Structures are given as structure tokens and as C-alpha cells.
Amino acid sequence: MTTSPLSVAVIGAGMAGRSHAAAYRQANTVYGPGLPPVRLAAIADANLPLAEDAARRYGYERALPSWEAVVDDPSIDAVSIVVGNDLHRPIAIACIEAGKHVLCEKPLAGSLEDARAMAAAERGAGVVTAVGYTFRRNPAIAAIQRHVRDGELGDLTLFQGRYWCDYACSPASPLSWRFTGGSGTGALADIGAHILDTAQLICGPIASVSGAQLSTQIGMRPLPLGPVVGHNAAPVSDEHGEVGNEDTAIFSTRFRSGLAGSFSVSRTAFGMPNALGFDLFGIAGRAGFDFHRPAEYFFDDRQANPRTRGGRQVIVGPQAPYFAGGYPMEAPGVGGGTAEMFLYEIRAFLEQIASLPDPLPQNASFADGLHTMELIDAVVRSAGSGGAEVPVPESTHQS
Numbered sequence: 001m002t003t004s005p006l007s008v009a010v011i012g013a014g015m016a017g018r019s020h021a022a023a024y025r026q027a028n029t030v031y032g033p034g035l036p037p038v039r040l041a042a043i044a045d046a047n048l049p050l051a052e053d054a055a056r057r058y059g060y061e062r063a064l065p066s067w068e069a070v071v072d073d074p075s076i077d078a079v080s081i082v083v084g085n086d087l088h089r090p091i092a093i094a095c096i097e098a099g100k101h102v103l104c105e106k107p108l109a110g111s112l113e114d115a116r117a118m119a120a121a122e123r124g125a126g127v128v129t130a131v132g133y134t135f136r137r138n139p140a141i142a143a144i145q146r147h148v149r150d151g152e153l154g155d156l157t158l159f160q161g162r163y164w165c166d167y168a169c170s171p172a173s174p175l176s177w178r179f180t181g182g183s184g185t186g187a188l189a190d191i192g193a194h195i196l197d198t199a200q201l202i203c204g205p206i207a208s209v210s211g212a213q214l215s216t217q218i219g220m221r222p223l224p225l226g227p228v229v230g231h232n233a234a235p236v237s238d239e240h241g242e243v244g245n246e247d248t249a250i251f252s253t254r255f256r257s258g259l260a261g262s263f264s265v266s267r268t269a270f271g272m273p274n275a276l277g278f279d280l281f282g283i284a285g286r287a288g289f290d291f292h293r294p295a296e297y298f299f300d301d302r303q304a305n306p307r308t309r310g311g312r313q314v315i316v317g318p319q320a321p322y323f324a325g326g327y328p329m330e331a332p333g334v335g336g337g338t339a340e341m342f343l344y345e346i347r348a349f350l351e352q353i354a355s356l357p358d359p360l361p362q363n364a365s366f367a368d369g370l371h372t373m374e375l376i377d378a379v380v381r382s383a384g385s386g387g388a389e390v391p392v393p394e395s396t397h398q399s
Contacts (some may be wrong), residue, residue: 003036005036005037005038006036006039006077006078006350006353006354007041007076007077008024008038008041008076008077008078008079008080009041009042009043009064009070009073009078010024010042010043010044010054010060010080010082011044011045011067011070011080011081011082011083011091012044012080012082012105013044013045013063014045014082014229015229015231016105017043017045017054017080017082018054018057019338019339019342020080020082020132021040021043021054021058021060022058022339022342023339023342023343023346023347024058024080024346024350025038025040025058025059026343027343027346027350029328030343030344030347031325031326032325034354034356034357035350035351035354036354040058040059040061041060041061041062041073041075042055042061042062042063042064042070042073042076043055043062043063043064044063044070045063045064045065045083046065046066046227047227047229048063048065051064051065067081067083067091068094071091071094071098072098074098078102078103078128078349078350078353079091079095079100079101079102079103080104080105080132080346081105082132085107085109085110085177085181085185085189086110086111086114086181087110088104088108088109088110088114089110089117089118092104092118092121092366093121096121096125096127096129097121099127100127101128101129101349101353102127102128102129102130103129103131103132103346103349103363104118104130104131104132106132106133106193106372107189107193107373107376108131108366108370108372109369110181110185112373112374112376112377115370115373116370118366118369118370119367119369119370121366122367128349128353129365129366130349130352130362130363130364130365130366131364131365131366131368131369132342132345132363132364133193133197133198133201133345133363133364133368134341134345135197135276135291135341136197136201136361136363136364137322137345137348138289138294138322138341139320139321139335139336140289140295140297140314140320140336141198141289141297142320142321142322143297143314143316143319143321144202144280144287144289144297144299145202146321147285147299148202148203148280148282148287152301153280153281153282153283153284153286153287153301154282154283154284155283156203156259156280156281157259157260158259158261158262158280158281159199159202159203159255159260159262159279160263160279161195161196161198161199161261161262161264161277161278162195162263162264162275162276162277162278163191163265163275163276164265164266164269164272164275165187165191165266165267165272165273165275166267166271166272166273168187168218168247168267169268169269171221172222172236173221173231174221174222174223174224174234175221175223175224175243176224177228178190179243179244180241180243180244180245181244182245183214183245183246183380183383183384184214184245184380185244186216186243186245186246186247186249187245187247187248187249187265187266188246188265188376188379188380189376191265192263192265192376193372193376194276195263195265195276195278196263196372197364197368197372198276198278199253199261199263199278200255200395203257203259203280204255204256204259205371205394205395206254206255206256206375206392207253207254207255207256208254208378208391208392209252209253209375209378209382209390209392210251210252210253210387210388210389210390211250211251211382211387212251212383212387213250213251214246214248214379214380214383215247215248216243216245216246217247217248217268218247218268219242219243220242220243221240221243222236222237222238222239222240222241223236223237223239223240224236224237225237247266247267247268248266248268249265249383250263250264250265251263251379251382251383256394274291275290275292276290276291277289277290277291277292284301284302285299285300285301285302286298286299287300294316294336294337295316295333295334295335295336296315296316296333297313297316298311298312298314299311299312299314300312315333316332316335316336317330317332322340322344322360323335326340327340348360348361348362368395371392371393371395374393375392378391378392
């Protein structure tokens, strides 16, 4: 257990990068004592004015114009990588080789080859490595995981998962890096990675994929005239470029337990700004969650009195994981937002680095992130073969 200050940096100053930056700033305000002081060393971005603004907002010592400047600074202990997927591999491996702990945003990489290289670099590296699946830290989702673990739903029969967003509904949205990869790098990787990880967190590993279909609703987008930050609008030219990946994906799965699953993900689901959700059924109960109502979940089981059966809304409070000690106001129904999930993820990352006793559950590993990439690859291959069943390699997925 270390007591020396932990020096941290964030590479990427967009919307998710700022979420990491804010979380490091608050890491010592939640849960118990023992975490060393956190030194907010640097925020790096090729868009230097963006990095400078984020550093000012969140109290970081300096802004840097490149990720290489972070790698070359021996005083920085831990790094969050929050940039385009194709940059994850070179940055992560350079940080690992420099002896820095690494938290990489999902999906793990821009390609399966890159993900395999990152998982190989993780083995025996001597540093903490993690992948940012924030929904693992939602108290309601973690509570449902606990219901399943304790057998309260009985043998599971069906998982129906979805992640619907509308950030790509406008044809005027610029052709950023999110739209330029090949099949599987669009909505499937960007938001599908989250619901796939959530499903496996609760139900165990997925064994195969079938019936996949990928589709693109808006095939051409205007070229940006400058940097594009997150999902924001940006000045565009009169020229257009072709979208190279999917707006929507649907597919079925078979879990290793035998459980059947069905999934749909879309970035062109009008009116759904951030609608991760799922319904889970067992022979003795059911549960459901919708992130548009993050402070609650649905639960139904075999209650003794038939007049009270039919399910109930459970308001999340101190009885749920992560809640007690994780909010300034520990009252039921007051939390469950994205900012808190980033905070708990960052706190778990720092606790693992500091070897705190009785730490929060660890974040996903690079090996877990590789398994998600193998799942995405299986969906793409199923879609390319007319929906054929495609097996997925066994994983060491953490639950």
C-alpha cells in the first residue's frame, strides 16, 4: 500500500476525457480513507486550446499538445487514454513500456489485431491496466447483478439488451473518426461494447453470435473544416465523404450457460439520447433497467401474496452497491448519473494502483476488452455470412 502522491494525466480533452479529468479530481471525496493524494499533472490533446480549457476547468497543472509528452514525463504515474480508437494501441503500449498504469476507454482498440497486441502487452507488465466500462459502476445494474448471483431469478431464460442513441440522426453531422472505420467500428463498437460488457457482467460469458445484421441509414456526411469534439456540431465544407461503418446492429447470442440473448444497438434511434437498457428473465423472476431512469430498476419475483405480484419499482439507495459512501447526499433516488460512474471507475483504478485493503471491484482488464472485440468480430462475421452462427473464443471475463 503506497502513501506517495499519485500523479495522473488524461490523454484526450473531449467529453469523455473531461469526465475522466473530473473524476480524478474527486477521487478522494468518495468512500473511505487511505487513497494517496492525487496530483492532477496534465491533460494532453492535439487540439491544444481544448486541452488548455480542460486543464483550467478541472485544476490540472498544465496542458500538453501530444500524448508523447505524457509518455516522456517520468513524474506521471497513471494515464487515462480517451482518444480515437485507432490510437489506443500505440499510446497504451508506450505507456506500459514507460512503467505507467493505464486506464483505456472502450472499445479496447480500433481493430482485433490491435486489441490482441494490447492484451499481450498487459501480461506480466507490472502495471495496472484497465478498460473503461462505466456501466459496471451503476448501482442499479450492480444490484441486479447481485440478485442474479444470489439466485433470486432462478435459472435465467432470456436476456434482451439494447443501447439506442440519436447522436447520428442528423445528416449534417460531420464525418468524424466515429464514422470512418470498417464494419463493426460504428455503433457496434462505440455503444454496443457497453451493453455486451453489461450482459456478461450479469449473465456470464457469451459463447456464440448468430442472426447478425448491420445497416447504415446515413451513407454520406459532410467533411469537417476543423476538429470535431465528441458528438458536437462543427463547421463543415460542401464536400461529403462516405460513412464506412454501421449505424445499427441487431444480433442474437448464446451464453455459455445456455441462456439466449438478443441485442440491438443504434446511433440513429431518434429521441433516444442515451438509452442503454435491458430486460432479464428467469424461471423465478425478472429484472429490468433503463438508463433514462438511472436511479431505479424493475424487479419481480414469486411473492407469497398473489395480490401483490406483478413487479415493483426499486428506488436505488444505500442498499445498492456503490451508493453508500459514493454520494454526498446518501438518500434514495438522488443519484445514478454518468459522472458518478466515471468517478467510481477512476476510484477503483486508483485503489488497485495503491493496493488499498478491501478495494472496490476491479475494472475490466485488457483481456476482458479483447473478449468484447472478439464478440464484435463475431457479429461482423455473422452479418457477412447471412446470419450464420459464429463461435466466440472462451474468455476470462471478470464478474
